[in-house]
Amino acid sequence: MKVLVTGGAGYIGSVVVEKLVAANYDVVVFDNLSQGHRAAVHPKAVLVEGDLSDPEVIDETLEKYEPAAVMHFASYTLVGESVEKPFLYLRENVNNAGNLLECMMNHGIHYFILSSTANLFDEPEKMPISEREKIVPGSPYGESKAMIERMLYWLDRYHGFRYAALRYFNAAGATESYGEAHHPECHLIPLVLQVAQGKREKIKIFGDDYNTPDGTCVRDYIHVADLAQAHILALESLVKKGKSCKYNLGNGQGYSVKQVIETARKITGHAIPAEVVARRGGDPDVLVACSDAIRKDLNWKPEFPELEKIIESAWKWHQAHPSGYQNS
Ligand code: UDP
Numbered sequence: 001m002k003v004l005v006t007g008g009a010g011y012i013g014s015v016v017v018e019k020l021v022a023a024n025y026d027v028v029v030f031d032n033l034s035q036g037h038r039a040a041v042h043p044k045a046v047l048v049e050g051d052l053s054d055p056e057v058i059d060e061t062l063e064k065y066e067p068a069a070v071m072h073f074a075s076y077t078l079v080g081e082s083v084e085k086p087f088l089y090l091r092e093n094v095n096n097a098g099n100l101l102e103c104m105m106n107h108g109i110h111y112f113i114l115s116s117t118a119n120l121f122d123e124p125e126k127m128p129i130s131e132r133e134k135i136v137p138g139s140p141y142g143e144s145k146a147m148i149e150r151m152l153y154w155l156d157r158y159h160g161f162r163y164a165a166l167r168y169f170n171a172a173g174a175t176e177s178y179g180e181a182h183h184p185e186c187h188l189i190p191l192v193l194q195v196a197q198g199k200r201e202k203i204k205i206f207g208d209d210y211n212t213p214d215g216t217c218v219r220d221y222i223h224v225a226d227l228a229q230a231h232i233l234a235l236e237s238l239v240k241k242g243k244s245c246k247y248n249l250g251n252g253q254g255y256s257v258k259q260v261i262e263t264a265r266k267i268t269g270h271a272i273p274a275e276v277v278a279r280r281g282g283d284p285d286v287l288v289a290c291s292d293a294i295r296k297d298l299n300w301k302p303e304f305p306e307l308e309k310i311i312e313s314a315w316k317w318h319q320a321h322p323s324g325y326q327n328s
Contacts, residue, residue, distance in 0.1 A: 002026040002065060003235070006052060006100065007073030008045060009036025012115065012171050012224055014178040016071060017042045019228040028065045030058070031074060037325035040178055052096035058103040069111035069235055070104060072097065075144070078186060079119055082141035083281035093144035101151055105159055111238050112163040113231055114152065116145045118220070118248070118287045120167060128220075128290035131167075131246050139282030149246070156244045164234035169220035169250030169289045171227055173310040179317030180224075181324030189221070189311060192261055193318045196268035203272060205257050207279035211286075216257035218286040220250035223304035223313065233298040245297070250289025251305040260307070267311050 003020055007013040008029030013036070020027050027045040030052075041047045046065070050057040052074055075093045076082065082089040097114075104112065119142030120135045137143040145167075155161035172189045174180065180190045194200045208215035230249050237245065255263070258274075265272050294300045304310055 001069065001239075002028065002067045004028045004030055004061070004065065004067035004070045005045075005073065006030045006070065007036060007075065007115075009033055009038065009040045009047070010073055011180045011182070012168075012227060013071075013073035014040040014042070015175055015224045016073070016228045016231050017045050018175060018178055019225070019232055021045060023232055028061070028067060030061055035182065037181065039325040052099055053092070055099045055103055058100055059106070062103055062107045062109065067109060069113070069238070070100065070109060071113040071115075071231060071235070072100060073115045075115070077141065079139045079141050079282040080186065080280045082139045082144070086140040089140040089144040090147075094147050097148040098151065101155060105155065110159075110161045111235065112152065112161060113234055114145070114148060114163060114165045116149060116165045116167040117142055118167055118169045118250070118289065119282075120146055121287065122284050127286055128250075128252050128288040129248060130290040131248055131293050138284050141282070152244070161244070162238045162242055163244045164238060165246040166227075166230060166234060167246065167248045168227055169222055169248070169287055171224050172221045173223040173225065173304065173313040174317035175225055175313070176317070179314060179321060181321070183324075188257060188260055189264070189314055190318070192264045192272060193268065193315055195272045196264060196270035196315070197318060197322065201273065203261060203274045204277045205261075205274055206277060206283065208276045209279075212256055214256050214258050217283050218254035218256050218288065220252065220254050220288040221260070221307055221310055222250050223302065223310050226302040226304060229303070230294060230298070230300050233294075233300055237298055247294035248289040248291050249294065250291055251302055252289060252291060253305070254286055254288040255307050260311070263307050264311050264315075267308065267315055
């Protein structure tokens with residue numbers, strides 16, 4: 001089966017491509033390389049350099065490669081940035097997904113996997129958060145994913161689309177070959193590891209006055225390889241059962257920013273100086289997933305649920321790739 005992966009040169013996309021190739025799928029990566037890296041594209045995947053704002057290029061790609069399914073990762077993904085620049089998210093993320101879905105519809109391609117987010121849930125009534133929780137996005141980023149999920153609802157209802165919306169909590173960690181390298185970096189774990197590598201002086205903690213045991217935000221970190229596995233299971237299920245689904249993906253265990261830093265200190269043996277600064281916009285106190293539904297329906301079981309293992313894998317990758325994908 002052939003799968004088109006938008007954003008397949010990015011962090012999560014590159015690991016999903018690696019797993020798809022290992023599971024014998026044919027993979028076409030569609031990426032404008034604005035955030036992704038050529039070196040992050042698996043050598044067995046075809047790379048099409050293209051932009052989702054251009055329906056003609058999407059159309060030509062679908063015409064040429066005839067994928068049976070699409071996995072969509074290419075988007076802006078930063079909560080803080082989305083608060084500062086809402087239209088990158090509310091217009092571009094949404095338009096780009098609309099272009100992709102419309103072209104898929106024109107080509108009769110109906111299987112779609114959306115990289116969605118825990119930021120759909122700003123004020124959950126119950127923690128851990130289940131798929132039954134009301135959607136109240138926490139930022140323009142979360143809102144953009146909620147809007148795309150709504151597009152999918154209508155395409156499922158009237159146009160035969162079958163989709164999986166996978167709502168990631170905090171993707172982290174690395175495989176041996178592929179890891180996290182954003183420019184500029186703004187995610188907690190890679191930043192903490194950059195301090196350990198001596199590339200930064202200290203880590204800034206965004207607020208310690210949240211309603212959590214140590215005052216810093218609590219998140220559910222999930223290994224990127226476990227996320228990737230969930231995508232393959234979801235695709236198999238769409239094809240086999242023909243039924244759309246939405247799943248939350250996390251380990252069900254929350255760690256505070258301070259706990260992440262402390263764990264990284266142990267793993268790297270570095271002091272990792274930290275300083276508390278002002279809150280970042282759009283961050284809820286606690287986000288922890290209940291992933292019972294995907295465990296039960298698709299038999300998904302995380303292989304690396306422990307924070308230590310997750311940070312250890314990221315540390316290994318950072319040491320092996322001290323300049324990220326540059327010069328590789
Ligand atoms: N965070 C922080 N300092 C940083 C980067 C992130 O304190 O330099 C916090 C952030 O406020 C959030 C958590 O770490 O509570 C995880 O943030 P990240 O950007 O890694 O992922 P997100 O939760 O935004 O998907």
